[in-house]
Amino acid sequence: MAVFRSGILVLTSSLHLIPSRLAPVLAAAAKIVQKILYVHLHPGLGLAGNCVQPTPAYVPANREVSQILTHLYAKSLNVCGCLDVRVILSNVKNLCSTQQPFSSVQTLSEPPEVVLTDYRITDSNQSSLVTQCLEKYILACYTCRPNLQSIFLPSGGDDAENSCPDANDPGLSEGFPPYGDVVLGGTFDRLHSAHKILLSVSCLLARKRLLIGVADGELLSSKDLKELIEPYQDRVDKVRTFLLDVNPGIQYELCSLRDPYGPAITDPDLECIVVSDETRKGGEAVNRKRLANALQELAIHQISLVKDVHHTSDEEEKISSSTLRKRLLGSLLTPPKDNPRLPATPYVIGLTGYMGSGKSSVVQYLQKMGAVAINADAMGHQSYRQGTAAHHKIVQEFGQEILLQDGTINRKALGKIVFEDQEKLKRLTSIVWPETAALVKQMISQAGSEGKSVCVVDAALLLEAGWKDMVHEVWVVIVPKDEALRRIVQRDNVSEEDARKRLANQWSNAQRVQHANVVLSTQWEAEFTQKQIRKAWQLLQNRRSSC
Template structure:
């Protein structure tokens, strides 16, 4: 497969079959140049047919919608420079090593086109010619506004840039003559989103937006800014003339105009972009193409490379399974057991080290007093929990007693048990620094509100007690940042199992 392809397309209506063929040949990025958008076309190639560049809007929508359906793993980018300007050469930020023409041309014309019209190309590039039906783009974009604005604006999360994002950004660039401003939401605005802990860092999202826009149309000026409120610079910049929104965020655009008018600023022209349908949504996924669905599909996959742990043997393979209270660790562990993993439940081991006659028992009584004992002399974990969950200093004292004893038991079990894959299930895995015993870290997550509900129903805690338990532990972000693989148990158990099976299958490939 080739890393980067350039499709020179004369027949946009044949994009479905064309992309289906190309996805098997291009690995990373596919640039698309609409041939009829190029000015100064050579003999045999199509002339520009639309009088104004916004007339290409529906054609571009069709290309991105088909890309989402046919090759969603490919980074597809429709180039706009040839649409907006009489450029002499096709410019791309990434070097092209495969050029695809969607219809046959004389070899002399192909050679001349490549030599004179494509700027960033590798020395060992390849050419592929497909055979689509002849078709010229015709000016049939009924009702499509032709207006161009000096300064356009739009905003969003832009997590893991997908085709719907690319369409919004492309519309803003297509309809701007000078400048595009993009507001990218900061972390304080993300907590209401599904799996927000998996959202890329703001720096990554800003960079990705900037890279895409400067790639598809480098002639414009771009201002990509983090925003900490829903409005950003759109309510203060008098030079802005148009705002691009999705159909579902029209009210947000109207609110921005209301604020602008209160401040004596001219209202923005609102340009709504049609939502893109998700080709194959599952019941828990959104019907539209969205970052939420993208994040859901990351569950059970490898989120970052596994670095070799030289401090432990390569075999057996040890996975540390961790996560917050009520996040579903035991359920995930149960699924892994069914698939063949040997589970070491550190919570159960913890219960054991508390028992009378065990080394920790005497030390706990000595540290916290006899009031933590039941009538039979065993540790009353509920009373002890009431002490330590309200006081971090007391919690640290308890941990310094219990954690080393549990770690010793874990090592003994691994040493004396024959298994290929061990899973150390422990909420405190990272806090106790037990990741040093593991090859990979897997983590379970659950939204805070759902965790509270589970604690109230399962553990018979009050809401205040549930909140105290959650506040006494690290956040979901802490676990996600450390994890190679993440699960979320928010949905029905069948979907949790689907995540686990996916993770297990990918693990077998790595092993």
Template sequence: MFESGLLILTRPVPILRKNVQDILSRAAKIISSTLYVHIQPNLSTKLEPDPARLQFVPPDRNLRLLMTDIYSSSASVCGNMDIYVLLGNITNHQSPMTKCRYNLRSKLEVVLLDNSDQFTANEQYFYKFFQNTFQTSNNDIKFQCISDIDFTQEMNSEENSHIQTYRQVVLGGTFDRLHVGHKILLGEGCLLADERLTVGVTTGEMNLKKSLPEFIQPTTERINSVVHFIETVKPQISHHVVPISDMFGPTITDPDLQCIIVSAETARGGEIVNQERQKKGFQQLDVEQIHDGQSSSSSLRKRLLGTVINPVKENRNIPTSPYVLGVTGGIASGKSAICKRLEKLGAATVDCDKLGHQAYVKGTPGYDKVVSTFGTGILGEDGEVNRRALGAIVFSDEAKMQTLNGIVWPEIARMATEEIRQYGKEGKTIVVLEAAILLKAGWETMCHEVWGCVIPLAEAVKRLEDRNHLSEEEAVKRIKLGVTNEELVNRCNVILCSQWEYEYTQQQVEKAWHLLQERLPSSVKSQY
């Protein structure tokens, strides 16, 4: 199997559309990572004086639908493969001097063809065409023909129609982890743009309103992904990719724009943009609506829940068994409830919050250290540390709080280690270390991996108001003392969220648990 390759399609477009899934399925058996698709219907294989020049094809309805079919089908047929439909040869505006040369980021290892007869009769043409058009000097490239696909079906007589293109096209979106829907949207932009494609990438408050905003990639990464896509798919057009903090972006500042591309979700936005352009005396934009039928970025971010988002690294400082799973999160994030679900699936739990209460009870090393540091004035009539009196001292003084943590946290870690060891002796293979302060205390070094529980601020506030009877101001203050959702996403291996109904949280936990079983060390699996 090859990592990356190019698929050249030369059959009539209606026939290709009927066979898209078969073609991609065949390609997925040969290519594992990246597939570039070049559509050249009715290719003439007569050697031209300049074989570097592409044979240009005017865009029409069937070509547009074929592009959409390829992206849509890829999600189910070859979901692990990154696919790009190349559009440099699809244009209304070419001249004898027009050239398009692709500079693909992935090194091509194989070229797949849908017509063995053409290749057999014109090998020299295909080699020159490939080397000149795709800027490669790889002499070891392999050429293969896709076989076992029935291309003899009758072409359907559905009406085809030429489509209008524009000098300047604009579109916008989140473009978080480019998925099929994004590629259809951007592909449409590349198809319709003759000179320049302008793209607005949402940022700031626009993203905070979305589901699981902590999962959204940094703006620079998303912009770079869009730029890479455009430069790959249609290198001869220019691009203007910018961050936008409102729904308008460049649409109400650039009078030269001619067309805006929207999805079904944002169709109303095209009308609003034109209303604002009219106020400024700008040309009205033609509105092109796509029907991608794909999942939104929000639903795709939900799919990340329960999966590994940051690599699990081997921890040689602790025994491989039992396998220690750290679970952490901010206040009211639902981590305790998630730990109880994990217990039902077979894990044992060490509750560090409860251990914190035991870290300085009378007769322990922690007790002696706390009393000698803060004085006997913190003791109650029974000789135990009065938590309220101690809190009055440390909560108003950050330095004293750090001093207390320096005493208590090592004691909690020591007791937790003992509990983990005891569970191991009892035959438990997976032990959950539940701790709100896990990351702050540096206890991730005690774990083989860490799972984080996130919850939107508004939901956390509501829970604290209902559960602890706090005011909104008090709730927000308590929440801000803990770990942030952003830190959890950046530092944890797996993220869970209990924002939605009970059943959906349970599905996340079961999914995460199942995936955990697959990556457990063999020494742990043998005991499980």
């Protein structure tokens, strides 16, 4: 069967039957579509007969549709998590809304190449006519790629057996109250199913404008693995593209949210705020601020959190961006660049992270996995030894007062001098780093001559020293700065002020992650750290064996 980059799934089942039929339909779709699967709701679509092209029909915006959106996005994560599923809402309308009927063909960001449907063909003699009719219908609704194809998927069985338990609930047909301007906020990192539910329901509520605050700046400082959060503009672009795909008929405004309230407490035109179970108190706080600003309170529309059935014991139970970021630990974030000057063997991992990040524990576990460890810091200490060129240059540069009685360099006294003066620190590193690099290269060469396959160079200053060309991949170990400070104070018996000075002379987590092929974190229990390392090691072996 051919595989397509993008497709559109036309669901023709009655709305109350869709939740119980989704699994087989989505599973089948995932075998055909690789990237984006658009979903078009048209319950009761008729395609038989004389193949007269059916006209697009409105679906009422009510609790039942909201439930279907939740089911669809949650089920898509469970059944076809590799697909970017987007439920189109341009034909979903609140009966009280003044939104104009759609009259033109909608252009999607990734025009579909194939039409999938759960429509049942009862007469095999009419299959070709039904196919023509289906394709004409979709082409009347959306801009598609040439040579559009149709595929009929399993619809899920008998209606009576698959009927949803709450299908007879009269409250399901109750329409959503339409609001002119609706507001919501969030981080929207790695746009996932829970985000899509939040944004889609907001689209159902908004009659005119949807204002979205996207967290930025200090609002991100308390987030787990904040260094792995996508750049602000990337997050904004993904949200905007999703919204324009699902409903281009609404005015979308996206703004940088740098405090918990943003324009929600100052915009007089807003009528409703959309929150989750977790952020309900935030919505109430917004209303208190609005009253203080002599503005009308907002209606609060609350959406339930969605459980992640794939979560593990060290992850949140709900679908969340922080869980997705944790799952990136140990994965290959950026493919390594080929460096023809490096021999293929030994394969060299450059392991870096600022002081207190937990590199030593990572190195120890990598050694157990089979890597040869090279401690660049220890190599740096060797360059200070009496009789070396570096020792002579250091004494010339900083004077006899840095020497102990036996003529060795008092590294503690030297450190106190350079950590308080950036210019002096640069002069020291210009002496030590080249000598250290030469020693590390010797150790790598020796490991290669001994037949070792993988070396890990433990180097806190790998990136600052410009040693990326010495390694095949850069692995970065990160922990929150406060945790690193606590570890340094406890380990080295220094004051917090001294610990801060040391960290101030090293690159931040965010700077290091920009150069990372793999990121690890030791901020949780040791078992989780080891789990990351095993994952990273296995993926490394897979990469090397496929070369």
